[in-house]
Amino acid sequence: MGWLIGAIVLVVAGFAAAYVPRVRTTARQRAAAWADARAAIAVAGVSRDAARERVAAAEELLGRAESIAAGQGGAGAAREAARCARAADRLWQDTGRA
């Protein structure tokens, strides 16, 4: 009986030792990606407010980024939202300078 319990404890401990850090890393990466995306969206918002004229493409991109962010999701979704927000930001900044 002791052997069985010991073997089960070994398997569970080994599984936990491999699984928990992996889950933790994933969660941290996801949190970082979303923080990045939120920052990019906020910056893009600033650029939009500063722009002299409306840029339809940029607004569409930002809208997409915001809707992705609203739906939440994994690190991939966060990266996509950040990419869209940055592109929109660049469009608005280019308009501002031109």
Place this chain on the structure above:
Amino acid sequence: MLEAIRDRVRRHSGVVRWTLLGIAALSVTAFLVAQRQSADVTYGQSPPTATITEGSAGELSDATLPSVEDMRARVDADPVVRLPGSIATWDEQAVRAAMGAKEVRIIVAPPGLSKDQQKQVREVDNATIRVMGTEVTGGLYQSSSSLLTEWRAQFARNDVTAQLIGLINGLNKTEVAAPPADGLWREPTAAELGTVTDALRAGGQYTDPAVGLPAVSPKRLTEAFGTADALVVALPAQPRDTPAPDYGPALAKAFPDKPLVLMVGDWIEYHGPHEADFADVAASGFYARFDERLSTYAYPAENVLGAYLGWVADVRYSGLFDRPLPYRPADPLRVALPVLPWLFAACVVGFLLLSAASAGPARGRATAPGLSARLAALSSLAVEVSGLTGAATDPDLTRAITRLGAARAAIGNGLPDAQIRGLLDDAERDLDRVGRAVGVRGYRPADYLRGPLA
């Protein structure tokens, strides 16, 4: 000291964990493999088997019998008929006294008759009692000894007085006591004893010329007594009517620490170590088992002794007397087995602790201190420069402040340094643009960070 060990264990945590796992697996395997070994204690492994097979052991003598009619006629003519080759003798006075007034006719046949010859003797129906060899039968009865002294008289001296009187009592429904069965024995003379002891000292065995007993192999003696150093004395059956030398006690005194087998006719007795415990048990078991065959047939002395030695080994291996069995070295695996569960448990605990260390609650990760300082300096610059900006520089300043806010949140949430650094880099670039546009010396981040706050 403890800290150093903990550090080292933490650094090699992977190796240590795999080692512990390996040891645990090994101990489980050893435990499972050891299950195949079972306790192997049995009293049924005595090497010899004391069996005697019909006809093949030389038990038949080449005696011939007269015809049945002839024997009938002789029994009619004479109350006691002794056929040639017969050996049984008895105390005639005592037997006649037991008979009383009733007529008892006795036919005495030699030992070692075949089944057919025995049948012929039984067909002599006018004989009340038949004695074949030293086996006494009559009517429905067969008379056997029940005391060691009676067996001794029967096999050492061919004296069947006790059996005859017992059978007559049975046939006549009388209760006549037999005289003491243990015939006449005397101390051996010094010359007789000297002959035997000299032979024993020289070769461990004395065989009377009248007995055809070859040297007993040391292997048989070792099986029986645990030592090849046992002594064997073989004498022929002694006549009933003269005192016979009783060598047993004298030889036991001469060789007190050696097993001694004394064979007189078919009677075998043991002297030597453990005699008080052992001799009677061995003899009564042996003669109770082989009484009938030994009395009816004429086995060579070699076979009788062989059967006796086998019997002795059986008795010794039966563990009746706490005699130690041959030494068996301790099996190291068996000795080590009890430690396996503890070893296994220790490995499990160690593995569990190390796993907990790596899977346990995350410790607060400290952000590199330079980043916090940089965030503080850039925030301060943003505040200072904010009073000087105009419409052209406001967006950049706002973007920078937004990024600084995000960086502060990232530091608060313990996000990776690389991300914080990226946010700060972007904010610095924005502020740099602001500083260049404002045109005041010292408000570009590169200058400002090297300034009074640095």
